[in-house]
Amino acid sequence: MKKLFFCLMGLCLSVQAFAQRYSFDHGPYLQELTEDGATFVFTTSAKGVSWVELRAADGTLSRHYALEDGLRDAYTTFNAIRVENLSPATRYEYRLGSKEIVDFQPYKVTFGDSIVSRWYAFSTSDPHAERCSFIALSDMHQQPEKLGRLLSLAGVESADRVFYVGDMMDYYADERMPFESFIDKSVEMFATERPFVLVRGNHETRGDMARSYARYAPNTSGKYYGAYRIGDVMFVVLDCGEDKPDDFWVYAGLTDFDAYRTEQAEWFAELIRSKEYRSARWHVVMNHFPPLSDTDDGAPEGHGVREITAKFLPLYRKAGIDLMISGHMHRYQFLDPEERSDLNFPVIVNSTESVVRADIDGRTMKVCVKGLDGGTIKEFTVSR
Missing domain, CATH: 2.60.40.10 (Immunoglobulins)
Structure with missing residues (x-):
């Protein structure tokens, strides 16, 4: 340890002058x-x-x-x-x-x-597990205290996985932002023992550091999108891209998300034909954008959802999906396949103040959506 000495009015003083000790800053x-x-x-x-x-x-x-x-x-x-x-x-x-x-x-x-x-x-995961619990929420937009409240309401201490379904930040322009927005809170509550899965939203594609965002959620495929098998459950994570057209002025000609969504649709079409996918009992899909919109007025902001509807919805209908969770709209909505002719699977659209918990046990999946006030917004059961 270094010391600095200086004299003041004839009195020599010793001051411990020492740079910050080497330490672990964030994580694990x-x-x-x-x-x-x-x-x-x-x-x-x-x-x-x-x-x-x-x-x-x-x-x-x-x-x-x-x-x-x-x-x-x-x-x-x-x-x-x-x-x-x-x-x-x-x-x-x-x-x-x-x-x-x-x-x-x-x-x-x-x-x-x-x-x-x-x-x-x-x-480590059990490949033969018939039980699985997971939590999903989205659109926290850099509000870690709200995130912590919703995780607590959903019982994060007993969940196997947590899915962050996009827009956990407003944009990415500082390497501290992901930690301060949601990672530090996750570490505090569960992430040293159980993982979160990062689903990129349109806001995480923004900012001068957006191209390095993937390092916070490293995976061996090197892709934001992918499929994860946990026991009898196949989780599919998709990457919606931006909400407006690629030629929209604010993107400055630096995006090509239409082609990227086509790439993912082709990958998804192959996935749902695979033995690993077809042999799973349960199929859960996470995508920041919902599969369609009931309020589309043709505005530029609806372009991404329209792309998802055109390129993915026909595949979704063939995929035997048991539950889809999305966000983006900032208001809760439940798309019930029993009340619609354009869907054959349930969709939960998370709001900025709701959280989903699902508990799978054998051939039954119980789903509960809670609000920030602790009240139950929706409960239902899916059986296989």
């Missing part, structure tokens, strides 16, 4: 938790080299680094470390480790402090 939180792997995301206060230590039930310890092309990730503050070859349905303990790098020269690296975190715990 889990991503892409599967039956045989998990990704651990966290940041440090200064650049260093970091790792994750795993402890199995028999006490066996292993250390893991982020590795690419023979090089361990180093001289960075942001860490995403993937660990694979784990056992299914197994509990592990983990902790973080890091060593500060104070100077990085071609032939000499100078290290500073070394730190370790406390132990945390998680369990």
Whole structure:
């Protein structure tokens, strides 16, 4: 520790002058938790080299680094470390480790402090599980306290997954924004043990840092969209893109979401024909935009929803969907297939003040939507 000395009116004083100690800043939180792997995301206060230590039930310890092309990730503050070859349905303990790098020269690296975190715990997915609970909400727009309230109302402590279905921020222009908007609150409440799944909304495509948003939700496919099988449940996450046409002036000619939605529609068409998809008992789809709109007046803001309706709705009708959850409209709506001829699956459109919880047990899925006041907005059961 360094000290500064100075004299004032003949009296020498000693002042502890010391830069912030090397520490873990944000996280850890889990991503892409599967039956045989998990990704651990966290940041440090200064650049260093970091790792994750795993402890199995028999006490066996292993250390893991982020590795690419023979090089361990180093001289960075942001860490995403993937660990694979784990056992299914197994509990592990983990902790973080890091060593500060104070100077990085071609032939000499100078290290500073070394730190370790406390132990945390998680369990890998059970491929044979018949029970699964999940929570979904959207459109928090940088309101972590509201997020925390809704997570509590939905019983996040007993949920297996949390889905953030878009627009958790207004835009992305500062690397602290995702943490301050929703990640830090998630870590505080559940994300050290159970993952959240990030569904990109149209607001997360905005801002000068939007092109690096994916690093906060790393996955092995490298895509925002994908399919995740947990026991008998197939979750599908789609990436809606922007709500207005690509040539709309505010995008400055820097978007091509029409082609991107076509890419996803082609992928989804292949997915629903796959054995893995067809063999799942339950099919749940998350997309920030609803599949259609009852209030479309042809305005530019409705372009994205119209694209979803044109390119995806015919596929949705063939996909055997049991539940779809979306947001974007900032008002709650339930699209009931028993009351409509244009849908054959239920759709919950989340508001800015509602949260969905679903509990699947064998051939029954119970769904409950709660409002910010704690009241129940909607309850229903789906049977298979």
